[in-house]
Amino acid sequence: MKKLLTPLLAAALGLTLLSGPAADARPAPAARWHAAWGAAPQLPSTGFTANWSQEGFSRQTLRQVVRLTEDGDRVRIRLSNAYGTSPLAVTGATVARTTTGASVDPGSVRHLTFGGERSVSVPAHGELRSDPARLDVGRLDSVTVTLYFAGTTGPATFHSQAWTDSYRADGDRRADTDGRAFTARSQSWYYLSGVEVSGGTPPAKGGVVLFGDSITDSFGSTPDTNRRYSDALAERIDAPVVNAGIGGNLVLNDSAWYGERSTARFRRDALDQPGVTTVALLQGLNDIGYSEAALKPDAHPTYKPSPVVTSAELIAAYRQLIDAAHARGVRVIGSTLLPFKDTSHWGPTAERTSAEVNHWIRTSGEFDAVVDFATLLADPRDAKALNPVYAHADRLHPNDAGYRLMAEAVAPLL
Known part of the structure; x- marks a missing residue:
């Protein structure tokens, strides 16, 4: 039988029992x-x-x-x-x-x-x-x-x-x-x-950071309507969601227009967010595609740097991000790269490298979970291209419906 600590026993042990106003004077727990x-x-x-x-x-x-x-x-x-x-x-x-x-x-x-x-x-x-x-x-x-x-x-x-x-x-x-x-x-x-x-009310799940490039940043979503990928996810789960995407961002190289490389900014923009327990990573398409885009006659001047990037280099960087997250006790969801045929990023080298990267994401077992956007958003008539139903006019980014579909696929993994 559990014994109760009476005032008499407490006095014998040299302890003080708190009750009423004195009990309320105990320091409040630190704010979360x-x-x-x-x-x-x-x-x-x-x-x-x-x-x-x-x-x-x-x-x-x-x-x-x-x-x-x-x-x-x-x-x-x-x-x-x-x-x-x-x-x-x-x-x-x-x-x-x-x-x-x-x-x-x-x-x-x-x-x-x-x-x-x-x-x-x-x-x-x-x-x-x-x-x-x-x-x-x-x-x-x-x-x-x-x-x-x-x-x-x-x-x-x-x-x-x-x-x-x-x-x-x-x-x-x-x-x-x-x-x-x-x-x-x-x-x-x-x-x-x-x-x-x-x-506030404690969330049912820990915080989620969506980390990536312009697709995570939700290029192509309708302005002033909160229809970003992150908004769609927050509407579907009971957890805080932070969008850490940067349009044009690269995994392996810094850019004057598109921010520091992911391996440099990952701690600041993802792991240091209060309450984060999961990072959903979707990135690498710009590293692969800029070298192809820079060769086209109408290439945008911001496609610099544009070195040819191998799948092995990207995989090594993904492993670096996974290790950094796991060292903090944070899960990482890997996301396959979306189809991008008929865009400025498409070309024979980009096609081969993206296929190798997606195969590794699906099969390596190194992520805590995987969401296969490449299959989910593929055109039924051509799996290398983005489904027109879910595509922005540039065929590289999703539209509002595409971002909703992405959120629906990620939500069960959280």
Whole structure:
């Protein structure tokens, strides 16, 4: 029979029993934070669409809208100056629940602090988190993060392809609740690399990071509708989902436009996300295809570097990522490369190398699980091409329906 520790016995043992108010004085358990949204930082660059990364900001307010994949009653943001060559002075920042466009819920505006101060300097090549702010947020709600720069920032660390509008206004508009002053728009994110939440309903599963290139980044999804691959997955599972894709990104080489190589950014963008337990890896098509694309008469100047990459080189890099994840206790789901015949990346070398890579992903047993996108999204009439039903106009990327199908295939593996 289990014995109860009575006050008399406790006194004999030299112990003190806590009850009532004294028991409540015990330290509360540490808050458990989850990455509820993220964007992989990139070098300032021209990009495929106009953006503000190279000019930066000066006496301007920047307002950015992001969709969270976890609920909570406390929110903090992560700012990145990873590619800044001087400290970034942020005069002030707010977070609020989004209503429409650049407008926010008036009762939800919270001024953020950093070490107790409203202004902060983010070191060159560094990042930092804000203090927690009390704000009730629901899963799949959108929040608006507003940054004010009283000085001149210089070129801005950013994420090129957001697939949603960000807004800019002159002067200090951080506490504005309507969006009338925000007359300039861009479809990129700047400095904001993460939003984390705490205090909500514990998710049924650990956090998931989708890691890869433009397909993970969801090129071809309909802007301002939250129809990315990551959105579709978050709608299907009870777990936080972070999108760590970068359009054009390479596994083996850095790029001026498309970010650091995956083997260099994997820890920062995937493994360091609070609460992550699984990474879904989909990458390698650009490494394979750029060498073919660079040979075509209308080759885009950004297809550099473009060395011929072997399947053995890619497999060695995949193993490096798998080992890094396993060392942190994180599972890795391997994804076969999508069909890409009749695209700028297609050619005899690319065809052979992609087939070898996909065979290894399917059969090696080195991933914790595998999702076979190459088969799932193949054209029934030609397995080397993307099914038109699921294809964007460029035949290289999926459309909204394709991203939904990918999410449906990954969800049971989590």
